[in-house]
Amino acid sequence: MGHRLSRIVTRTGDDGSTGLGDGSRVGKDSPRVRALGDVDELNSVIGVLLAEDLPEEVAQRLLAVQHDLFDLGSELAVPGYAALKPEHVVMLEEWVEVMNADLPMLKEFILPGGSRQAGLAHQARSVCRRAERAVVTAAHDSEVSTAARQYLNRLSDALFVLARHLNKALGRPDVLWQPHRRD
Numbered sequence: 001m002g003h004r005l006s007r008i009v010t011r012t013g014d015d016g017s018t019g020l021g022d023g024s025r026v027g028k029d030s031p032r033v034r035a036l037g038d039v040d041e042l043n044s045v046i047g048v049l050l051a052e053d054l055p056e057e058v059a060q061r062l063l064a065v066q067h068d069l070f071d072l073g074s075e076l077a078v079p080g081y082a083a084l085k086p087e088h089v090v091m092l093e094e095w096v097e098v099m100n101a102d103l104p105m106l107k108e109f110i111l112p113g114g115s116r117q118a119g120l121a122h123q124a125r126s127v128c129r130r131a132e133r134a135v136v137t138a139a140h141d142s143e144v145s146t147a148a149r150q151y152l153n154r155l156s157d158a159l160f161v162l163a164r165h166l167n168k169a170l171g172r173p174d175v176l177w178q179p180h181r182r183d
Helices: 031-050 056-077 086-100 116-141 146-169
Strands: 017-019 025-027
Touching: 031 056, 031 116, 056 086, 056 146, 086 146, 116 146
Parallel strands: none
Antiparallel strands: 017 025
16 A cells, blocks of 8 residues: 555545545535445444454455445545446355255335344444445436446345355344334
8 A cells, every 4th residue: 555544634525525536526526425434434333343253255245345345435435447347246146045045035014123243234234235335326417437336236135045055144134124014
């Protein structure tokens, strides 16, 4: 790594702008910066999930996802740069297949929950969906790689299946939605 962050407080953003990796400055509320913030939040939520007692293979996969999300952040911070590749999307699809293979088929919608770990995976999934929407919005104004959009779409699927996988591993049932339920 060539540059180290030795100066954190710069005051350059006090006017409501921030610098991108290409040297340009944009508003902190620009679609690209909003997407970058949502991806950063997703990475943080996954970090909270990783603080839980998880199966080692799940922890390793989520750590790899965190690195991928940081790479995605670099894509958003440097217009025209693409770090995520189609192979990243394929790896998520393969993970979903492995986790889903031992799960019962869903016949009903499920609610977030069951176990704490599954609830956190669902929270990460919902933040991922928001990040995906923000990246799609950013792509209307400037170039965002197709792989980046696909990655977030597959990651939300992976996090959904992960929640079910974690519930099963912990012997907890998924929480089934009961439409028109009355107490």
